[in-house]
Amino acid sequence: xxxxxxxxxxxxxxxxxxxxxxxxxxxxxxxxxxxxxxxLRMKQEKRVFLQAESELASINMVFGxxxxxxxxxxxxxxxxxxxMQEGISYLVGCELPAVIVNVQRGGPGLGNIAGAQxxxxxxxxxxxxxxxxxxxxxxFSVQEMYEMTRDSFDLAFKYRNPVLILADGVxxxxxxxxxxxxxxxxxxxxxxxxxxxxxxxxxxxxRFIRSLVMDEGGLEQHNYxxxxxxxxxxxxxxxxxxxxxxxxxxxxxxxxxxxINLDVYNSARKxxxxxxxxxxxxxxxxxxxxxSELSSRSGFLVTEMSMGQMVEDVRLAVSGRSDVExxxxxxxxxxxxxxxxxxxxxxxx
Amino acid sequence: xxxxxxxxxxxxxxxxxPGCGHGIIHRLVAxxxxxxxxxxxxxxxxxxxxxxxxxxxxxxxxxxxxHGRPPAAATGIKRVLPDRIVITYQGDGDLAxxxxxxxxxxxxxxxxxxxxxxxxxxxxxxxxxMAPTTMFDQVTTTTPLGRxxxxxxxxxxxxLLSVLEGVSYIERVAVNSPANxxxxxxxxxxxxxxxARNRGFTLVEFxxxxxxxxxxxxxxxxxxxxxxMLRIFPLGVYKDKG
Numbered sequence: 001x002x003x004x005x006x007x008x009x010x011x012x013x014x015x016x017x018x019x020x021x022x023x024x025x026x027x028x029x030x031x032x033x034x035x036x037x038x039x040l041r042m043k044q045e046k047r048v049f050l051q052a053e054s055e056l057a058s059i060n061m062v063f064g065x066x067x068x069x070x071x072x073x074x075x076x077x078x079x080x081x082x083x084m085q086e087g088i089s090y091l092v093g094c095e096l097p098a099v100i101v102n103v104q105r106g107g108p109g110l111g112n113i114a115g116a117q118x119x120x121x122x123x124x125x126x127x128x129x130x131x132x133x134x135x136x137x138x139x140f141s142v143q144e145m146y147e148m149t150r151d152s153f154d155l156a157f158k159y160r161n162p163v164l165i166l167a168d169g170v171x172x173x174x175x176x177x178x179x180x181x182x183x184x185x186x187x188x189x190x191x192x193x194x195x196x197x198x199x200x201x202x203x204x205x206x207r208f209i210r211s212l213v214m215d216e217g218g219l220e221q222h223n224y225x226x227x228x229x230x231x232x233x234x235x236x237x238x239x240x241x242x243x244x245x246x247x248x249x250x251x252x253x254x255x256x257x258x259x260i261n262l263d264v265y266n267s268a269r270k271x272x273x274x275x276x277x278x279x280x281x282x283x284x285x286x287x288x289x290x291x292s293e294l295s296s297r298s299g300f301l302v303t304e305m306s307m308g309q310m311v312e313d314v315r316l317a318v319s320g321r322s323d324v325e326x327x328x329x330x331x332x333x334x335x336x337x338x339x340x341x342x343x344x345x346x347x348x349x
Numbered sequence: 350x351x352x353x354x355x356x357x358x359x360x361x362x363x364x365x366x367p368g369c370g371h372g373i374i375h376r377l378v379a380x381x382x383x384x385x386x387x388x389x390x391x392x393x394x395x396x397x398x399x400x401x402x403x404x405x406x407x408x409x410x411x412x413x414x415x416h417g418r419p420p421a422a423a424t425g426i427k428r429v430l431p432d433r434i435v436i437t438y439q440g441d442g443d444l445a446x447x448x449x450x451x452x453x454x455x456x457x458x459x460x461x462x463x464x465x466x467x468x469x470x471x472x473x474x475x476x477x478x479m480a481p482t483t484m485f486d487q488v489t490t491t492t493p494l495g496r497x498x499x500x501x502x503x504x505x506x507x508x509l510l511s512v513l514e515g516v517s518y519i520e521r522v523a524v525n526s527p528a529n530x531x532x533x534x535x536x537x538x539x540x541x542x543x544x545a546r547n548r549g550f551t552l553v554e555f556x557x558x559x560x561x562x563x564x565x566x567x568x569x570x571x572x573x574x575x576x577x578m579l580r581i582f583p584l585g586v587y588k589d590k591g
Contacts, residue, residue, distance in 0.1 A: 021429055022425070022428060022429050024425065048428045048429055050424070050428060052421070052454075053450060053451070053453075053454035054450060056418065056421070056450070056451070057418070057421040057424075057450070057451055057454065058421075060414060060415060060418035060421035060422045060425065060451070061421050061422070061424050061425035061428070062425060063414065063415075063418075063421075063422050063425060064394070064412075064414075064421065064422035064423060064424060064425020064426040064427075064428075065425035065426065065428065065429045066425070067392070067412050067422070067425070067426060068392070068426055068429050068430050070429040072425065072429075086415055087415060087418070090414070090415050094412070198392045198410035198411070198412055198426075199392065199410065199430060199433065200389050200390040200391060200392060200409075200410055200430075200433050200434075201388065201389055201391075201408070201409055201410050202389035202390070203389070206407070206408045206409050206410055206411070207410050207411075208404035208410070208411045208412065208413075209411075209412040209413070210404065210412065210413040211413065212401060212402075212413060
């Protein structure tokens with residue numbers, strides 16, 4: 001049955017449904033409802049909750065719990081996620097599963113506390129050091145805050161790689177009806193090998209987990225192996241599209257910007273305009289192939305709550321075959337429907 | 350120390366410098382885990398620093414954390430596996446400089462882990478630069494004229510942490526003589542024993558030789574600890590809640 005849920009609360013329920021064993025976090029607006037609600041829910045479900053002394057500590061506590069094969073996560077907002085980049089790079093280097101949620105706010109610097117989408121580059125181009133990728137999910141609704149968080153643990157263990165949920169302050173703070181189970185569903189065991197975990201060398205050889213690879217050529221081979229894994233993640237590409245079969249211009253967005261696009265798309269279609277709608281559900285892996293196919297007949301209008309980050313990936317996918325225009329607002333500004341509609345009309349002329 | 354190699358050490362030679370204290374301290378930890386029959390329950394965190402390759406030598410589960418973060422990583426392990434023995438092995442840069450915040454908060458939470466803190470008054474791995482525990486007038490590669498007040502005071506970790514309520518046991522030992530090594534081993538066993546009985550946070554600080562960083566012979570480095578370090582870093586028990 002649908003009930004009114006807040007995005008940040010739904011994500012907590014999603015994590016519980018995904019079998020979260022341990023949460024470590026540090027307060028920051030606009031995601032404070034996560035540690036607050038999580039602290040109660042984890043106690044009720046007899047799981048581990050710890051408020052860390054910093055985001056540096058949070059991500060390294062996640063690292064520690066992940067070493068043991070437990071399902072661990074942290075959540076934060078943009079400045080806090082910046083602090084975690086070193087730890088995220090180590091998680092990838094050590095091939096550890098973990099879930100990290102970024103409820104984005106305006107930046108750069110301390111910025112403000114309004115929902116924004118300025119951390120796309122950081123999320124999908126590698127915010128920390130070294131050659132790496134994160135599976136990046138972009139929830140669009142309170143329902144998806146629940147579902148994507150629930151499903152992110154499976155992805156993290158499947159690839160032994162951190163998964164980032166790239167939400168924003170609007171989705172986090174928003175209240176809307178969502179269909180969540182009354183009770184936390186039973187824990188789903190994953191079919192993946194756990195012969196790597198550190199839990200004490202009882203009845204087996206001792207193990208070690210590291211990201212320092214100093215032997216001749218060893219790090220190069222490690223990187224090739226990681227890269228093969230990132231390539232396999234292509235299977236997880238996910239998006240939603242409407243009206244693309246006959247669209248002359250397709251609106252592209254993710255999260256909150258896609259919600260605004262959906263309204264524009266609906267009114268455009270009502271008025272007989274040949275508009276299409278496309279939204280990312282995964283920002284990495286990116287649906288390049290599909291966008292490339294669509295570019296044979298359609299142009300694109302990309303909207304973001306930033307000065308234009310995801311648009312670069314659209315341009316790469318389209319590779320000059322059709323027009324890609326951009327409209328965005330940074331720092332917590334919401335793209336205006338009238339403006340999007342105006343650009344769309346101009347492009348369709 | 351027995352002549353037999355402890356099971357908690359792998360049968361491979363160390364690559365530490367001649368006269369380095371790490372070999373002794375590795376062995377003390379390994380012998381203690383063996384004697385307390387804790388090897389198969391242990392998960393260790395190696396630091397960034399000379400002991401970053403701890404897992405080459407230790408025959409128990411080990412991971413390597415980011416610089417300064419072993420207490421946070423150890424917290425993550427201990428919270429999800431409270432019946433395991435979780436140790437961190439950290440140098441003075443890792444623990445007292447970049448990891449200052451993590452060690453204070455892990456200690457303050459009374460995190461039930463054992464920290465083995467190796468103080469050799471310099472950064473060994475990177476070539477002998479100033480550490481937070483470098484002493485006044487000590488020459489390092491970043492204090493070529495000796496440490497002065499401008500660089501701040503040497504950090505006294507045992508004194509600093511012993512005031513925190515969550516700490517159950519803290520002792521400073523040295524590994525520069527057979528008598529001191531025997532005392533050091535008692536301290537290691539005590540810390541591990543406390544953890545096994547869920548007594549809370551324990552830390553043993555080892556004053557340890559770094560002949561390469563100090564630019565003295567291995568023999569001289571033993572005297573160097575007595576002559577220079579003990580005045581600033583007195584040995585003894587700083588806290589013992591029993």
